Structures are given as structure tokens and as C-alpha cells.
Amino acid sequence: MTFGQDSLYILRGTWNQLPEAPEVLRLNASADWSEQNHVFEREADIASNLVIVNEDTTSHVWALLMGEIEGITIEPGDTAVVDLPALPMGTYRLGLIDGEGSGLGAQSMLQVGLQSGGDPALFHWNLCDWEAQQMTSWSSGSEPDPNAAYVPNYFSINEQTYPTTLEDPNALISVALGDTCWIAVANHGQMDHVLHFHGFHVEVLTSNLQPTRIGWSKDTVPIKKGEGMTLQLVANQAGIYPVHDHNLIAVTNAGFYPGGMLTQIIVDP
Amino acid sequence: MSTVKHIFHILVLSSAAWLAPSLYAQQQPPQLFSGMEGYTFLPGGTPVPIWGYGWVADGFITLPAPLLTYTQGESVQLNFTNPSPESHTIHLHGLDVDQANDGVPGTSFSVTTGDDATYSFDADYPGTFLYHCHVTTTLHLTMGMYGMVLVTRPDFTLYEGGPTYAEDVPLLFSDLEVATNLDPVGSYPFHDIRPDVFMINGESGSQLEAPGRIVHFEPGQPLALRLGSMAYSRVVCQFPPELNATCYMSDGRPLPTLFEPNALEIYPGERFTVLIDPEPGWDGSLPCEFWSMVDETLESTENIHIRDAALTIEEPQFIGVKGYPNPTRExxxxxxxxxxxxxxxxxxxxxxxxxxxxxxxxxxxxxxxxxxxxxxxxxxxxxxxx
Incomplete structure (x- = not known):
């Protein structure tokens, strides 16, 4: 696990999932472009820091989106070292909070006290909703009409829309019968989402916006706009089971079903 | 009215179309069927086409679909036939059935036109669940292919070691967009679906004020509100303090900590079980708000009317609601x-x-x-x- 400095690059590139958006922004772990935002890890209850490099051509405002750290403006080509406070175990959102930065999808999560590659196995789902028209405006350098109705038409997990969610090793949960795994979930979209698990109930381990639900066993889990949540799944039956947003407009791509915020849990016998 | 005791009206589920085949209302055959030629009626009497499920012997579909009730521990065989022109399934939402019985095309099976199927599962957990078609789900749900499942216990406790109650009151929230139901073939793109009718047990507005829809209670005899949502909206139930409501369960599981709901949020697919023991003489309503999931606008408020049975001027429908002993052996x-x-x-x-x-x-x-x-x-x- 990484305790101290590691780097986060603000990059501009193309995203195959949304044909209408010629360019998007991402937070990557290196200067090499990836259409998926990088997920960071930190140990619980230990302060650390993070280096942010703005490789984009415009300035952006970065923040840990939990209200405890003010946004930091980073000019094009500049580098900033930001302090991360000691945090309890949980899933936290981070990313760009300027209109263009968030509108073009430079948002990810900080997993605190949740170790990938360990036991329980850790998966992550960065949820987001997108409106192609709004994305087109941002990527062409103009601010979308703030009075226009928001009509999202793409919905993603880890910047993938079904069926390509099944090609992402974090969006697709693949475990063995009897395994326990954790799923870190963050909702970066402009609307609430509600995940329905076929075949299983999951336990809410952490939540920043719905702490009263910690400990609940649920098959249908609301993830509020701006929320970070950690879920525990016990794979107690073998098979292939869908997980999807039960706001069913979100299981579409450009209006066509099936698509969007839909993935699977595969439990090997 | 002194003889009026134990008078509870199970909330009659929805319109006449629901009422007739309801488990509590008349003889039921053991087989569900799916259909695509039904109607529901708006408060003004306007018919709106629906797809849905019904009992084979009744021969018509209802909105919502018939209530399915099972006893905890029961091994269930749910028979289903599909005479409609499109494939359908039954997804048993929240019952954690195995892959074969999950009702999802591709990972389990579709029931094509003219085919029969049996869904098998064990009702291991008591609670409130749902069922719905999982074929082109976005469309088939807004067309009306959903219903509620209750798994109850013989001793009228919510769960082992849980509180006792007098009666179940199933309350299923849903919504539809009239334009989609009038023209389902032309309903693409699906992300444009924006409901404009908001329902409790398939009814809305003045329909919920009819005498048969009023939930009656007797003080000291808690009612179990079985709240579930198949809506596209976020539902917020605003509990008046006089209802003395306590939330015990969600999604078919006991909550680790009980709470007294004030504004209870119910997202699409969620369920809650809330016991109410209203103040004697109370006659009021439980407002249920439907909020858009897209832009957070309040679309509608529908009311569940709740009244002390002693206030009713109707002839008592039955004395001794539960019978005794209940459960029984002989x-x-x-x-x-x-x-x-x-x-x-x-x-x-x-x-x-x-x-x-x-x-x-x-x-x-x-x-x-x-x-x-x-x-x-x-x-x-x-x-x-x-």
C-alpha cells in the first residue's frame, strides 16, 4: 500500500464510450492517457499527500470532495502537492470541481483502509451519468446552457458502459464460492443511483452521506449524488448475477436497452 | 360502535382490476400469465394500456400484478405461462434465487410466446419483496409488469424475535408515462421516459380516497405497512407523528437499529416494513411524495388514507379479524x-x-x-x- 506521495495527472483525451464527446478529462496515474480514472489508496487514520500535475491546457480546481479540503487551483503545466488528512476507513470521492473538469469526467475515488489485492478482495465502481449534449459543449470549450434541462443519456461504471463493463476487472465482480469481497462505490454523477444486486444481499460498511444505513443488509442500495460507500458481498451461491441501476433509464446507452450502469457478479463453484 | 373491534381493512390493492384477483379477494388459480392487452384507468376514467400479469383463471391482467404471499420456509413452485406475443420473465426481486430462476434473459431463461415455465425457490427470509419482468426491463416495467411478494411467518411476527402485528398492508409505489404506454413501440429513447402518473397500488389521486382504499386500524393492533417501489421516481413517505411508526425491516432483512421514520426515502426497487400503531381516533393521511430521479423536482404527492375503525360508518365487515387460535393445528x-x-x-x-x-x-x-x-x-x- 502506498502511504505517501504518488502522482495524479490531469490529462485530456478521447473516450470511446461516448461518441458524441470528442474529448474528455481524466485523472491518471501517469502521463500516459487512460480513459479510466485512477483509483488511489491510503491507509486509514494516517495523513499523507498527493502530487497533482496538470497536463491539460486550461487551469483546473482539484478537491477531495468531502468538504474538508478547499479546492486547489492548478494552472496548465503546474504541479501541486496536496495534503490528505487522516481519514477513517471508507470510500471518498476526489477530482476536479471546476465546471469543465467535472463535466468532462475527471473524478475518481480514494479508498482508505481498503487494500486492493488483499483479502477480502476489493473492487471499485465509479458511477457517473452523462448528457452527450452537455459533454459536447464542454469539450468544444463552451459552457452548457445552465437553464437547459438535464437529460442524461449515458450511464457508466468505471467509465465503461454495458457491455464493456464486463471487460473491466473492477466493474465485473469475479469471485469464488464462499469468498467475501468489498466493493468501493462512488457516485460522481448529477443524480442519485440505486444499485440492485441479483442473487445477493450486501452489507453497507461505510457511507459518507447515509451513515444511518451502515450495517444494513440490502439487495437494493441507493448511492446518493456525491456519495462514497463501501459494500461487503458474501458470495454464498454460484452463478452469474446482474447488478444494475434500478432507475431503469440508467441501463441504457443513448436510449437503447440493455446498456449503461449494468454489470455482473460471477461466482465460480 | 362498541362491538366494532378488530376491524381492519386490508388495503384493497389498487383498482377493481387489482381487487378482483387479489389473493384476499377471490379464488385464484395457481398459475400466473403475462399479457399485453390490458388497461388501467386514471382518476378521470381515462383508460391507459398496460402490460402485466394476471391469474390464468381470471383471464385478465392487473396493475399492479397479483400479490403473491408465501410462508417463511416454504418451497415455492411458481407456475407461469406466456400467451402474449413477446417473451417475458418473472424476476423475483430480492429473494436471492439461484441463477436458473433469476428471470433474466441471457443468464437464466426467457419464456417465449406459448411457453410455460416454473420458477422454484425457497422462501427463506420473511419480508417484503417484488417481482417483475426482466425482458427489455426499462420498457416492460413502465408498461406495468410488476407486483409485490410477501413472505410472512405463522406467528404474525415480522421475523424471528421480531414484533407481532395484526395485519399486512401492502403498498406498492409505481409510476408510468402515459405517452409511452399509448405507444410502447415508439418509446425510444428510453432515457426520455418521464413518468406523469404516480400510483399507490395502481391508483392515484381521488381513487385513493374511495372507502375500500382506506386503511382502518384498531388502537393497540399494529399494522405492518409493506412499502415497496417499482417507480422511476424517488418516493418520500412523510409519516405524521400520530401514526407512531417504527421501521423494522428493509429489503427483507431486519434492521440492526430500529428507527422512527419521519421522511422515509424509498428508491426504485427498495422495500421497507414499517409498523404503525396510530393514536386512537386518528383520521388522516400519509403523504407520499414522488420526486424525479433526474432533476429532483417534486412530481406528485399521493396520500394513503388511514382511519380509526371506530370512526367508520360502514357496517362492520367482520368481527375477530385474525381468528383464534392463529396459527392453529385443529x-x-x-x-x-x-x-x-x-x-x-x-x-x-x-x-x-x-x-x-x-x-x-x-x-x-x-x-x-x-x-x-x-x-x-x-x-x-x-x-x-x-
Missing amino acids: HITWDDARQIEVWNAYGKPVADLRFEQGVLDVSGWPIGTYVARIDGRRSVRFVVIE
């Missing part, structure tokens, strides 16, 4: 009852009833949940145990 008694009809949990009528002077002889009956209709009016659930 006999169950309803004082003053004159006539009785009984169905098993699969909707089959029980023939050759031994019923005299309010006492029904159930010795030798298979264990399970039964529904009795007393004097042609009041329907209640009772349980036969070993």
Missing part, C-alpha cells in the same frame, strides 16, 4: 361468522369445509398459509401448523 374460530370460503397459498379453493357455528375444522390440513373470506366480505390470512 380448529380456528371467528365469532359470529356465518359463512366461510378458503383458498390455499396457491389460490386453490379448499373444498368440503367443516365449518359450524364459527369454528373451522382444519385437522389434517397441510401446513401452510390460507386465506379465508368470511361472510363474503372480510378476507383474512391464517396459518395451519404441525
Whole structure:
């Protein structure tokens, strides 16, 4: 696990999932472009820091989106070292909070006290909703009409829309019968989402916006706009089971079903 | 009114179309069917096309679909036939069934036109669940292919060690967009679906004020509100303090910490079980708000009307709601009852009833949940145990 400095690059590139958006922004772990935002890890209850490099051509405002750290403006080509406070175990959102930065999808999560590659196995789902028209405006350098109705038409997990969610090793949960795994979930979209698990109930381990639900066993889990949540799944039956947003407009791509915020849990016998 | 005790009206589920085939209302065949030629009626009487499920012997579909009730521990065989022109399934939402019975095309199976199927599962957990079609789900749900499933316990406790209650009150929230239902073929793109009718048990507005829709209570006899949502909206139930509401369960599991709901949020697909024991003499409503999931605008507020049974001017429908003892091994008694009809949990009528002077002889009956209709009016659930 990484305790101290590691780097986060603000990059501009193309995203195959949304044909209408010629360019998007991402937070990557290196200067090499990836259409998926990088997920960071930190140990619980230990302060650390993070280096942010703005490789984009415009300035952006970065923040840990939990209200405890003010946004930091980073000019094009500049580098900033930001302090991360000691945090309890949980899933936290981070990313760009300027209109263009968030509108073009430079948002990810900080997993605190949740170790990938360990036991329980850790998966992550960065949820987001997108409106192609709004994305087109941002990527062409103009601010979308703030009075226009928001009509999202793409919905993603880890910047993938079904069926390509099944090609992402974090969006697709693949475990063995009897395994326990954790799923870190963050909702970066402009609307609430509600995940329905076929075949299983999951336990809410952490939540920043719905702490009263910690400990609940649920098959249908609301993830509020701006929320970070950690879920525990016990794979107690073998098979292939869908997980999807039960706001069913979100299981579409450009209006066509099936698509969007839909993935699977595969439990090997 | 001094003799008016134990008067509970199970909230009649939805419109006449729902009422007729409801488990509590009349004989049911054991087989569901799916159909694509039904109608629901808006408060002004305007018919709106629906797709849905119904009982085969009834021959028509309802909005919402018939209530399915099972007893905890029951091994369920749910028979289904699809005479409609498109494939359909039954997804048993929240019952954690295995992959083969999950009702999802691709990972389990579709029931094509003219085919029959049986869904098998064990009702391991008591609670409130849902069922719906999982074929082109976005469309088939807004067209009306959904219903509620209750898994209950013989001793009228919510769960092992949980509180006792007098009666279940199923309340299923849903919505539809009239334009989509009028023209489902032309409903693309699906992300444009924006509901404009907001329903509780398939009804809205003035329909929910009809006498048969009012939930009656007797002080000291808690009612279990079985709240579930198949809506596209976020539903917020604003509990008046006089209801003395306590939330015990969500999604078919007990909550680690009980709470007294003020504004209870219910997202699409979620369920809650809330016990209410209203103040004596209370006559009011439980407002349920439907909020858009897209832009957080308040679309509608629908009201569940709740009234102390002692205030009703209707003729008492039945004296002795639960019967006693209930559960039972040999006999169950309803004082003053004159006539009785009984169905098993699969909707089959029980023939050759031994019923005299309010006492029904159930010795030798298979264990399970039964529904009795007393004097042609009041329907209640009772349980036969070993």
C-alpha cells in the first residue's frame, strides 16, 4: 500500500464510450492517457499527500470532495502537492470541481483502509451519468446552457458502459464460492443511483452521506449524488448475477436497452 | 360502535382490476400469465394500456400484478405461462434465487410466446419483496409488469424475535408515462421516459380516497405497512407523528437499529416494513411524495388514507379479524361468522369445509398459509401448523 506521495495527472483525451464527446478529462496515474480514472489508496487514520500535475491546457480546481479540503487551483503545466488528512476507513470521492473538469469526467475515488489485492478482495465502481449534449459543449470549450434541462443519456461504471463493463476487472465482480469481497462505490454523477444486486444481499460498511444505513443488509442500495460507500458481498451461491441501476433509464446507452450502469457478479463453484 | 373491534381493512390493492384477483379477494388459480392487452384507468376514467400479469383463471391482467404471499420456509413452485406475443420473465426481486430462476434473459431463461415455465425457490427470509419482468426491463416495467411478494411467518411476527402485528398492508409505489404506454413501440429513447402518473397500488389521486382504499386500524393492533417501489421516481413517505411508526425491516432483512421514520426515502426497487400503531381516533393521511430521479423536482404527492375503525360508518365487515387460535393445528374460530370460503397459498379453493357455528375444522390440513373470506366480505390470512 502506498502511504505517501504518488502522482495524479490531469490529462485530456478521447473516450470511446461516448461518441458524441470528442474529448474528455481524466485523472491518471501517469502521463500516459487512460480513459479510466485512477483509483488511489491510503491507509486509514494516517495523513499523507498527493502530487497533482496538470497536463491539460486550461487551469483546473482539484478537491477531495468531502468538504474538508478547499479546492486547489492548478494552472496548465503546474504541479501541486496536496495534503490528505487522516481519514477513517471508507470510500471518498476526489477530482476536479471546476465546471469543465467535472463535466468532462475527471473524478475518481480514494479508498482508505481498503487494500486492493488483499483479502477480502476489493473492487471499485465509479458511477457517473452523462448528457452527450452537455459533454459536447464542454469539450468544444463552451459552457452548457445552465437553464437547459438535464437529460442524461449515458450511464457508466468505471467509465465503461454495458457491455464493456464486463471487460473491466473492477466493474465485473469475479469471485469464488464462499469468498467475501468489498466493493468501493462512488457516485460522481448529477443524480442519485440505486444499485440492485441479483442473487445477493450486501452489507453497507461505510457511507459518507447515509451513515444511518451502515450495517444494513440490502439487495437494493441507493448511492446518493456525491456519495462514497463501501459494500461487503458474501458470495454464498454460484452463478452469474446482474447488478444494475434500478432507475431503469440508467441501463441504457443513448436510449437503447440493455446498456449503461449494468454489470455482473460471477461466482465460480 | 362498541362491538366494532378488530376491524381492519386490508388495503384493497389498487383498482377493481387489482381487487378482483387479489389473493384476499377471490379464488385464484395457481398459475400466473403475462399479457399485453390490458388497461388501467386514471382518476378521470381515462383508460391507459398496460402490460402485466394476471391469474390464468381470471383471464385478465392487473396493475399492479397479483400479490403473491408465501410462508417463511416454504418451497415455492411458481407456475407461469406466456400467451402474449413477446417473451417475458418473472424476476423475483430480492429473494436471492439461484441463477436458473433469476428471470433474466441471457443468464437464466426467457419464456417465449406459448411457453410455460416454473420458477422454484425457497422462501427463506420473511419480508417484503417484488417481482417483475426482466425482458427489455426499462420498457416492460413502465408498461406495468410488476407486483409485490410477501413472505410472512405463522406467528404474525415480522421475523424471528421480531414484533407481532395484526395485519399486512401492502403498498406498492409505481409510476408510468402515459405517452409511452399509448405507444410502447415508439418509446425510444428510453432515457426520455418521464413518468406523469404516480400510483399507490395502481391508483392515484381521488381513487385513493374511495372507502375500500382506506386503511382502518384498531388502537393497540399494529399494522405492518409493506412499502415497496417499482417507480422511476424517488418516493418520500412523510409519516405524521400520530401514526407512531417504527421501521423494522428493509429489503427483507431486519434492521440492526430500529428507527422512527419521519421522511422515509424509498428508491426504485427498495422495500421497507414499517409498523404503525396510530393514536386512537386518528383520521388522516400519509403523504407520499414522488420526486424525479433526474432533476429532483417534486412530481406528485399521493396520500394513503388511514382511519380509526371506530370512526367508520360502514357496517362492520367482520368481527375477530385474525381468528383464534392463529396459527392453529385443529380448529380456528371467528365469532359470529356465518359463512366461510378458503383458498390455499396457491389460490386453490379448499373444498368440503367443516365449518359450524364459527369454528373451522382444519385437522389434517397441510401446513401452510390460507386465506379465508368470511361472510363474503372480510378476507383474512391464517396459518395451519404441525
